[in-house]
């Protein structure tokens with residue numbers, strides 16, 4: 001997300017979490033120090049750095065710390081730090097997944113392996129259709145990740161509530177999510193839970209222009225020889241440009257919605273699980 005929308009959204013998300021009765025702790029690595037909860041000026045600096053902050057997945061954590069760099073943590077690294085300090089529930093927009101043609105490129109987000117090895121409940125709006133959604137679900141199954149649709153039988157596809165793929169299971173209340181989180185922890189499964197909240201219908205950017213923009217940007221990847229970690233940021237930026245900002249508006253709306261749902265889940269979970 002570009003500045004200043006990233007800063008404003010982060011602040012608004014923290015406010016939503018507080019208003020809901022939970023405690024927000026935005027996670028990042030600042031000058032080599034992992035931080036769990038940021039002061040407003042720290043949040044602003046990070047937001048202003050934008051792409052100059054290092055996109056930090058699990059593999060990058062040690063390097064960013066050793067080099068005293070500033071890292072914006074992806075879902076995999078954020079889960080790692082959340083688990084370390086006993087945070088059970090974490091909200092984000094979307095997660096990474098298996099890329100289209102991932103069967104040959106092996107471009108599979110480390111978010112999926114982290115979900116397989118770290119017991120944190122991640123609240124998201126599913127994965128974008130820039131990815132291969134059926135293979136993403138297969139890989140989550142391989143990793144032993146509990147995937148639930150929140151108030152839906154269908155796995156949501158970020159900008160649109162529909163992906164054409166069935167969610168492996170369904171919940172309808174924060175209490176059900178909390179009970180699953182508590183069972184996961186008490187069984188010592190040591191894997192994560194993915195709660196997939198569909199974008200609210202009134203916020204959903206009309207699916208067709210977003211889908212068309214995704215196709216265009218995927219074609220550009222090949223022309224421009226872009227691969228690996230650069231793929232997701234490039235496609236997100238291009239889709240926003242091509243849809244005249246509609247995808248950014250939808251992105252912000254769904255993140256706030258996830259924050260509301262995630263806070264309710266966190267509160268219900270706190271009633272069931274002792275702090276570790």
Ligand SMILES: O=c1[nH]cc([C@@H]2O[C@H](COP(=O)(O)O)[C@@H](O)[C@H]2O)c(=O)[nH]1
Pocket residue numbers: 057073074075076093094095096097108109110111127128158228229230232
């Ligand atoms: O819809 C989204 N997908 C992915 C990301 C970011 O991209 C990361 C995955 O990147 P990669 O595909 O390189 O693993 C996620 O953890 C998250 O930080 C995001 O913000 N929004």
